[in-house]
Amino acid sequence: MTIQEILLQHEPEKKNILPAIKAINQNLSWVSEEAIGKIARYFGESEAYIFSVASFYDEINFNKPALLTLEICDGANCQIKDSDNIIKNVETFFKIKVDSFNNQFVLKRMSCVGRCLEGPVVKINGTIYTKMTTDKVIELIQNYLGY
């Protein structure tokens, strides 16, 4: 779907601004500068306003997504189930750092998604995986990257 097609599914009312931004983010995996411009025109707001709203929310991406985005929950519940060590081990194994930008592989910390009982929880390119261990995470990453 194109940006315009997605926009047309939403009535140009203020309460549909966030749903429209979300829909574009979901369908195209990110919200480009071009998209911000189109959303602004469609809802009759300034580009600055639309960007200020969109940038408030964690789910919205403004960079073309990396090949792989790995998010690891660091809530206290997942933490006592060893999520902290998984972060460290992934950092050393793939020689990357949390929050550093790289067009291949991005590693982030994530807030609780309410699946605490099945922790530690990780999210890979938007898909949630539960009951993770370092070995399982590394295997998943290698599958995604096609090693």
Added chain:
Amino acid sequence: MKILTKDWVIGESLNFQDYLKVGGYKALRKVLKKMKSTEVVAELKKSKLQGRGGAGFSLGSKWEIVATKKCDQKYFICNLDESEPGNFKDKSLGENSPHQILEGMIIGAYAVGASKAFLYINGTFAMAGQKIEQAIEDCYQNNLLGKNILASKFDLELEIFYGAGAYICGEESALINSLEGKRGEPRLKPPYPCDSGLFRKPTVVNNAETLANVAWIIENGAVEFAKIGKPDSPGTKLFSVDGAVERPGLYELTMDNTIEQIIRTAGGVKEGFEIQFIQVGGSSGRIVPRFLLSEIPSYSRGAVIPIGSGAILAVSANEDLKKILLSWINFFQRESCGKCVPCREGTFRLKSIIERLVSGDFDQNDRQDLHKLIWTLDNTTFCPLGKFSVVALKDVIRYKMIKEF
């Protein structure tokens, strides 16, 4: 004694037919056929039902304020933006019994005179969202939503609205801003949403678990409800129990149980482990050291242990408290919305101090700064998020759990 989970089947969701079979929407029929809206409000007020989101404000009083407002448009919002770490009660409610929430919402909208309702759900709850969307559709098809509901001349439109990952949107005024297509930053109070909420109209915002109690109260009476639990904090509560217990999970218990009893319900402390402390209410919750385990967490004024949202995390003696401290502050630093300086900068500074504590570089200057920062976050931030970020840290200092402090 169970109210919310009495009809739940593990691993299955109560669909429309199942819900009717266990007496669903009987309360709504009773309300629309036999009760005036003022009677509904009076009944809920008498039940002393308190908000289950954390603050514990009386639901009846909230409804009364909005119900007495003369206004052409009022709004009713259900808050299912549960994102407190360690909490999964509202999510489970949405997955297992979405109609219970909807029935409470429809009764509430009737009681306060709202013709438009929104259910604001955390954007990551795909499964709960799917169940709720189906439930809304079933309601529209069976004349429980839409025009002239059950031939009572009462109209209600109900919409689901997905959040996009922001903890602060669980705060009612931030949630309203988010619904209006703005940044999800909290508003200055007063005016409270009851006076000027969504699109500046009187608005009720209730937590999903609170609303799920409404149908039971209408059916069984406020007097019966007020008898359950503690007199000034009646009813049952969903507890999300996790950590070093035998059977982590979601438990519904009356609100007169001690923390020890809650832990025992979850199978007791895991074999071979010893409790270091219990945290009640998620990352913004109070710490309960071992000598306070016989306290009853509740919504009573001046309760030693406020129940908060009802998350119970049992932390064993094997865990490194410093690392858990870092997990809390990491969360608040990430979720601070950036609107006010004390919270935006304070959580950031606090994080670097705790990072130094973990790496062993904590010094005398850090110690001084730490106490100043705690005071600042506790007293000067715009909304409660700043205050929440130091609740547990203050307890760590109060109970002298880390010698460096």
